[in-house]
Amino acid sequence: MYVVWVPGSFEIGVVAQRLGSSGRYHAVLCIGAVIRGDTTHYDAVANSAASGVLSAGLKSDVPCIFGVLTCDNMEQALNRAGGKSGNKGVETALTAVKLYDEVLQRG
Template sequence: MLDAYQRAYLSPIRVVARFNEIITKQLLEGALGTFKNYSVQDEDIDVVWVPGSFEIGVVAARLGKSGKYHAILCIGAVIRGDTTHYDAVANSAASGVLSASLNSGVPCIFGVLTCDNMDQALNRAGGKSGNKGAEAALTAIEMASLFEHHLK
């Protein structure tokens, strides 16, 4: 659990893709629940919606460079279809989030599901496999705390 000092310095933001919103909304809800469990106040959390997972990286980079946030949680869902489009989007989303983190100096957390089908995605967005949005939020809290208290 974060102490009051640590909470005072945690300003997370979530960048959420609208594409596959049936999944991303559930991931977002899981993330918000985790932040609430760790006493992060609602007014300290911003949510920015982007069209799809491909666009997450550029928005995360801009937000990271703003200096307003201690962590950026990137939420999306890329589900394999009949073409190679999946590979391009999944790889670009991962590269974009990594690049945003490295270029901004702010931890950008990869909360983008990359699944073979809708059942896998639903299982990872609150089904049998838990909620990966909640897990990613915990990673954001840990990384923000690490950067704030040990890597200044």
């Protein structure tokens, strides 16, 4: 496992594409959070993060799994990141394993 930190969710797609294109990984897990503020900036960042991860997977030909939380507040983010609402990070990892096992390994 190799962890790369990015300055914000907007930048995830660029880094995911670089990692996917490196040939060193079977999947790239894109995990982060966008928390709604008082402006419409939230919508632009959340949409760009999703589009960037999708584009990274298509361009690198390596699954880039979208695990970015889009939440209204910090409490919701914490609940979805291992609290009472599950764990989006674990779900993202399981998606990568299932995708690799069921689709990529079996052709």
